[in-house]
Amino acid sequence: MPAQPLLQFTGKSIYCTVADAHIDPWIPVDKAIITHAHSDHARWGSKHYLAHKDSEPILRLRLGPDISLQTVEYGEKFVINGVTFSLHPAGHIIGSAQVRVEYKGEVWVASGDYKLEDDHVAVPFEPVKCNVFITESTFGLPIYKWQPQQEIFSEIDNWWAQNKSEGKASVLMGYSLGKMQRILKNIQLQDDIIYAHGAIFTLNERLRAAGFDLPELTLVTRETDRKLFKGSLILAPPSVDSSTWIRKFNPYSLGYCSGWMALRGAKNRRAVDQGFVLSDHVDWPDLNRAVKESEAEKVYVTHGYTSIFSRWLNENGIEAGEVHTMYGNEDESEEEEAVQDISAGQESYEEHKESLDEDTVSHSTDRAL
Numbered sequence: 001m002p003a004q005p006l007l008q009f010t011g012k013s014i015y016c017t018v019a020d021a022h023i024d025p026w027i028p029v030d031k032a033i034i035t036h037a038h039s040d041h042a043r044w045g046s047k048h049y050l051a052h053k054d055s056e057p058i059l060r061l062r063l064g065p066d067i068s069l070q071t072v073e074y075g076e077k078f079v080i081n082g083v084t085f086s087l088h089p090a091g092h093i094i095g096s097a098q099v100r101v102e103y104k105g106e107v108w109v110a111s112g113d114y115k116l117e118d119d120h121v122a123v124p125f126e127p128v129k130c131n132v133f134i135t136e137s138t139f140g141l142p143i144y145k146w147q148p149q150q151e152i153f154s155e156i157d158n159w160w161a162q163n164k165s166e167g168k169a170s171v172l173m174g175y176s177l178g179k180m181q182r183i184l185k186n187i188q189l190q191d192d193i194i195y196a197h198g199a200i201f202t203l204n205e206r207l208r209a210a211g212f213d214l215p216e217l218t219l220v221t222r223e224t225d226r227k228l229f230k231g232s233l234i235l236a237p238p239s240v241d242s243s244t245w246i247r248k249f250n251p252y253s254l255g256y257c258s259g260w261m262a263l264r265g266a267k268n269r270r271a272v273d274q275g276f277v278l279s280d281h282v283d284w285p286d287l288n289r290a291v292k293e294s295e296a297e298k299v300y301v302t303h304g305y306t307s308i309f310s311r312w313l314n315e316n317g318i319e320a321g322e323v324h325t326m327y328g329n330e331d332e333s334e335e336e337e338a339v340q341d342i343s344a345g346q347e348s349y350e351e352h353k354e355s356l357d358e359d360t361v362s363h364s365t366d367r368a369l
Helices: 053-063 149-165 179-186 198-209 238-242 244-249 266-270 284-294 306-315 332-346 349-353
Strands: 014-016 021-023 031-033 048-052 069-072 078-080 083-089 097-103 106-110 132-137 169-173 194-196 233-236 252-257 274-276 298-304 319-322
Touching (some): 048 053, 053 069, 053 198, 132 284, 132 306, 149 179, 149 252, 149 274, 169 238, 179 233, 194 198, 238 252, 244 252, 266 274, 306 319
Parallel strands (some): 031 048, 048 069, 132 298, 169 233, 169 252, 194 233, 252 274, 298 319
Antiparallel strands (some): 078 083, 083 097
């Protein structure tokens, strides 16, 4: 009988049978190891949680102050039923981690979501060598190649300045967790008052109270004098674009930060004035780089362009397979758009295959571990 895989893909999670522990379960379990605090990876109802210490204020805000939560440092080893676990920086958002699992000399790594570019907020991604690498592929298509982030932040600064000169408010939408902290840390702020929707304000205050160096925000309330919004920057989650909340900022320009803004037509679908291509996930070159640096003999692809990326890896000498999970919908307002974009991408593999860089993946299949 063949040996049981160290990690298995069940209808609940990425599961370690020996440890009886689940990584990012999507239904309640006894022991949940959490890669990061986005809602598609950290769900309510489990008996006990374990995560990186920087995730604690966010998890307690989102899952409840009284959850049973153990936290560890990056690189700190903990053993469950003889299986050695450790968390390593993923660079996705504050507290995000890859989960390294070792048992009897075999090493698996579950990446969670990640990016390689240092955003000056999250601890930067660190490659972890392993036998098997479990990766996301949210933007696993060669059309996705991000500009250096400082160019995007300069675009945001210029857009805001232009709106200010025209007497408009600048309403900028993006994920409350991850995107907004990154924007606040990198745009040019002087003595400006930055206004925020309640979801962003509350999270920012919780992180500031936990010691994170983030600018102070001003909460938008019913009592806020609307004259103050003229020329100001207002941060909001994606859901506000179809709500009455946004009307109070008239006249305004509506901007949106998302990796999906790289696609033709995405800005029109969202009905925004300005799209900024900014993602907290790896692009195509860095996705391949992460696989290469893991030195894995086998790769599993959990969400995103799973069939395209696993096929590409197999065609380039790396054994790979796609698996079904419930990850990938960090913000419900983007879910439908993301599904549409990924479905379109499944049909475009042959179209883009000729443009793939032959040097994107170099891998030795006879390397001894």
